[in-house]
Amino acid sequence: MALSEGLFWAIFVTLLKIAVVLGIVLLHAAYTVYAERKIIGRMQARLGPMEVGPYGLLQPIADLVKLLFKEDIIPQEAHKVIFQMAPLLVLVFAITNLSVIPFHPSFSIADVNLGVLVILAFAGLGTYGIILAGYSSGSKYSLLGGLRSAAQILSYEIPLGLSLAGVILYAESFRLQDIVASQANSLFGMNVIPQILGFIVFLICAFAETNRAPFDLPEAESELVAGYITEYSGFRMGIFFLGEYISMYVMALLISLCYFGGWTLPIWLTTLLPFIKVIPPTLILILKVYFFIFLFIWVRATFPRYRFDQLMSISWKVLIPLALLNFLWIAFLKWRMLT
Amino acid sequence: MERPDVFVPSSYFPILIMLIVAFIFGVGGLIFGALVRPKYYYSLKLIPYECGNEPSGLPWQKITIRYFPIAILFAVFDVEVGLLYAWCYGFSEMKALGFFIMILFLIIILAGFFYDLKKGLLDWQRGI
């Protein structure tokens, strides 16, 4: 009765899968920074980074080297242990979210029954990284910025959960593969058509959850210096930004899986244009994800930042009633479908 | 022969491995950085940043009480969302009573929520 022999093999396969996923996503995250600077540059009629390499293509590597060689300052007033752990919390929980996301009908690192709930749970734990970073710095700006950003994430987690409840009700499962399958089998082909309201709420909440513009209050340089990142320097600051970009990818993946059918295409589209059936499923998913990443960057270049009170009242007074309305409509729809 | 009935949540095991790998990734980056980065500390560098002035007072002084109702409303709604998920999962076996009790539950919670909204707990402009 030794340890079952399959265990080491299973660990090896899992590590291989993790290496593939992590490598691809980290490369994407690094080049999203470059793409963001380029796209925003073009939108503002300038060139963006051009110096390092051809068209500035080596810019992310130069940034990484610069961050590694920066000094790592821990202020006197800081609670040292918490101060050092807080950025790691943000990064670790953002990366772990990737483990339950399926990239192909048969490829995901962990095939669990509760995919959506695991992502919500880790998103909730990631909040602690931000609030503890603000607390442990021992600076006024950090504490205020951390509290603000935590309050923002808390208020937008509720409409996020409520709009996801509509998706879960439609599929009657928490597993992301089942959610995609239920969309492919349904009449509309995508969840976004019956629950357009839920999709809008989810999109706005995704912007706020990842601290992106127009809800990037924590990084409002003109008001609060740099929010909870004020006292951080060097690679620890880089870890915060890496976590932010990875969670952006998680949100884009979640939107395209839950509302846009993931790797499937709607039936009415494939009957109309039969030749698009040959596109491999992962490519479809990746194209959808690229579109949402582009949307994230586009919105940042276009919209001005909201004020803090506006931010709060949007969440509580508009989004929560809208999400509940969407939920009741889906319940009604499902009830009619069953009877 | 092992007893197969003893429960091991093996499908969650890869998440644990992912957690460990992510942690090692973060710590490894920091340790590698610690080997190559310069270290010239002096006391002026270590004081908290306050736009160039001498830092004055403690950081924990003027936290507005506005964040308190948000935290409490968040907890209440999170519990509600949890119950809602349980309801969603068993929807197809739900009887009419089970359907309407959830609607009633939502209505009662929302009544409390709109009471708070109407009294202006979430209006940032209202002075206290």
Add this chain to the structure above:
Amino acid sequence: MEVLKVLASEYPFYVISGLLIFLGIGIFILKKNLLVAILALEVVFNGINLLFVTASHYLGDPKGKMIVLLTLAVAAGSFAIGLILVVNYYRLKRSLSMEELKLLGEKDEE
């Protein structure tokens, strides 16, 4: 072999839930602070929840797990009320110590 059998049984769950209840009651009694008291009550709730789930698992009865869902909600509500009360108390007395709660029935000097 016997040790493994015990470890795979419900025994560790009893120990852990006992530990949680012990921790809750212990810090409730020994640290005379209102905020800690509320946190301690929550820990006790969790220990009892764990007992319920253990019993439900080993008896094969889903009612125990159902009760935990209800208890979670009740605990969150009571925790919120407790925090409101403590913050209010602090605004009146400027103190978090439980010792001064003894003066509840008497008249203040002010």
Add this chain to the structure above:
Amino acid sequence: MIERAIALLILTGLFFIFTLLAFFFRHLVYQFLCILVLMVLQGVLYLYLNAEFLGAIQVIVYAGAVLIMFLFTLFLFPEEELKHLKIDLKNLKYSSFLPVALFIFLLLSVLVKGIPESYQPRNIYFDLKEISNLLFNEYWLAIFLLAFILSFPMVALYVFFKREEKSGSS
């Protein structure tokens, strides 16, 4: 079985360590962090009891919502109130007898019973469908009462803020 035994051994050890830390830290924030770790570990423990939904809800609601609410409240108080929470040994004499006795009784009762024969769970497939059916169809009165219990803090918040208005104006 051996995987389960090893995992439960590690979890029990972690619970012991963090319980001791939570007991002996003097700063309330550190104490709070230990209890946070305990709550998350309890979510992991629920996985071994075949209640994965409860584990997720434990992490989402307790660790993610209830304890964050507590942390927000901590920041309202001045730091001096939270720094030095000493163990008050005056009260140790009689009052702590009860929990110690309870704990020892629990340990002894399990030990005296010996190795349990019925460690094999009878019905191991946790089905959330069954539970939600039970909860919403048969025990609907509980949900109805729960709605009032949950809306009570919201009303209490207004009472709290009314007092604030009075003290602010004076």
